Amino acid sequence: MSQLYSQKIVGYVACCISALAVVTVSQMSKADAALMTFSATGTNAASGGTSATLAAKAVFDDSIAGKLTLTLTNTGPGASVPSDVLTGIFWDYGGSALTSLTLSSAKAPTVITNNKTTGSNIDLTKVGGTEVEWGFAKTTASSGLGGASGVLKPVTQHYGIGTAGFGISPGFGLSGGQQFNYGIITGYDSSNPAVNGGTFVKNSATFVFSGLPTGFDSTKIQNVRFQYGTSLDEPSTYYIAPPPPPKKVPEPTATVALGLFAVGVLRVAKKKPLVLA
The missing domain is CATH 1.20.5 (Single alpha-helices involved in coiled-coils or other helix-helix interfaces)
Structure with missing residues (x-):
């Protein structure tokens, strides 16, 4: 040769x-896109004005075929009033409507009452074997999920989960439990009697959805809204995308x-x- x-x-x-x-x-770049993290901060005048910070994070993971996992975390200070409790999250999807998406499981690693652990690995879809505490809502209506008549801050997003009903039409599927019980807090901060007597998820909960279509693109999740309290007129915070980094x-x-x-x-x-x- x-x-x-x-x-x-x-x-x-x-x-x-x-x-x-x-x-x-x-x-490798495509695999990294399977995990999407959204975080937001805000203030709650009811618990201290500008010095009381609300903070939350949501991580969406579609690495398992046909499933979407959402880990919802309260990253703010301890709760002092009911409107400090993280009770829901709403979002939009920029692709085709996720008409087959259903909530298949909702788990809380730790549940607390009056700062004491009262349960672990709790199924939030059947607390006590019967009561649904966190429910899932979806709609194809152009106006979004909406809310009670006259509400100042209706839900314009098309997908969401919550532990309160928020006045959203039952026809859209949201079936949260009563008041703010089983909402998410990091702990207690000079809390009032209502908060001291409540039962909450500590730090975070994980939700698994099934029915994810082939071709789902997690980068199209958008317009993420974190909701606190039991009314849509109570505080909510939005994820704001940071400016694009330099080349x-x-x-x-x-x-x-x-x-x-x-x-x-x-x-x-x-x-x-x-x-x-």
């Missing part, structure tokens, strides 16, 4: 390796892959046709 032929083979191999590397990088230099893996590809192409391009004697 001549030296010229060997060099030509090396060029082709380099091209193949670099192309494979580019595909691998692309697949970054390509990752090392991508740079190496593109470099190999360029080298391989140049090697092949410079070779002359092989002539046999």
